[in-house]
Amino acid sequence: MHTLMQIAVVPALLRDALEKVIPNTELMVQQLPKTPIKLWLIPPIFPTERLDDEVIRQIWNNTPYWIFCWASGLAMAQWLLENPKHVQGKTVLDFGAGSGVVAIAAKMAGAKRVICCDIDPISLAACRENAKLNMVELEYLDDLYRAEKVDVLLAADVLYDQSNRFFLDDFLKISPNVWVADSRVRNFDHPYYVKTAEIAATTWPDLDEAKEFNLVSFYHHQQV
Known part of the structure; x- marks a missing residue:
């Protein structure tokens, strides 16, 4: 089960960078499993139905690797x-x-x-x-x-x-x-x-x- 926290304010620089690649998506503070570490990451569920071909191209060409913990x-x-x-x-x-x-x-x-x-x-x-x-x-x-x-x-x-x-x-x-x-x-x-x-x-x-x-x-x- 994902533990999500939204207490902190989303950093503007990160929010704007994400918006350029995946519009209408926010960042959330998430607790990583089996660690005390929290990170600003993309939500577990985001509106994939809004991802048109141009957005998908942007994601592949400008992957914001920092929005996931790989x-x-x-x-x-x-x-x-x-x-x-x-x-x-x-x-x-x-x-x-x-x-x-x-x-x-x-x-x-x-x-x-x-x-x-x-x-x-x-x-x-x-x-x-x-x-x-x-x-x-x-x-x-x-x-x-x-x-x-x-x-x-x-x-x-x-x-x-x-x-x-x-x-x-x-x-x-x-x-x-x-x-x-x-x-x-x-x-x-x-x-x-x-x-x-x-x-x-x-x-x-x-x-x-x-x-x-x-x-x-x-x-x-x-x-x-």
Whole structure:
């Protein structure tokens, strides 16, 4: 059952950005399952009958990834909160931060510093607003290649496009300790990453995705 909260005022920047892509839809503060984290997200039920061809084209071309908590992000956030030793006292970078869920979880788990990295300025705005909701302090970066070296790099749901696989090598230049979570890649052939676990999770709100996307694979690289 979805727990919805509407106490806070919807941030104008996020509201306006959403309206440009999906008209007549609001954002709501929602509690994520099995976590203390709240996020500004699209309602569980929105008026899909109003989505004409132009709106659908806009959604595909300008997907506002931050309006959902994708399955891999949710799984990684839950995992961090259950296994805080991986980030406690460390400087962490959350790549492709989207809503900021992984970054928020890392900070709640005891990370010393957490950097949200995303090329989309609206996603970074969403990270800021979601950090306020959860009363945590994050840092923000719009270019991975301007990042400092960090203790841990986290990346959830960034490998959905085959052309993104080059990031796996670039991550290793920024951190000796990299965790990747993805629900759309069951395995990838890379000599420096090992598949460590599979965790069940769904996108929130639930998009009723195919069952195959409800299992998140975790991969790890640690330099020794």
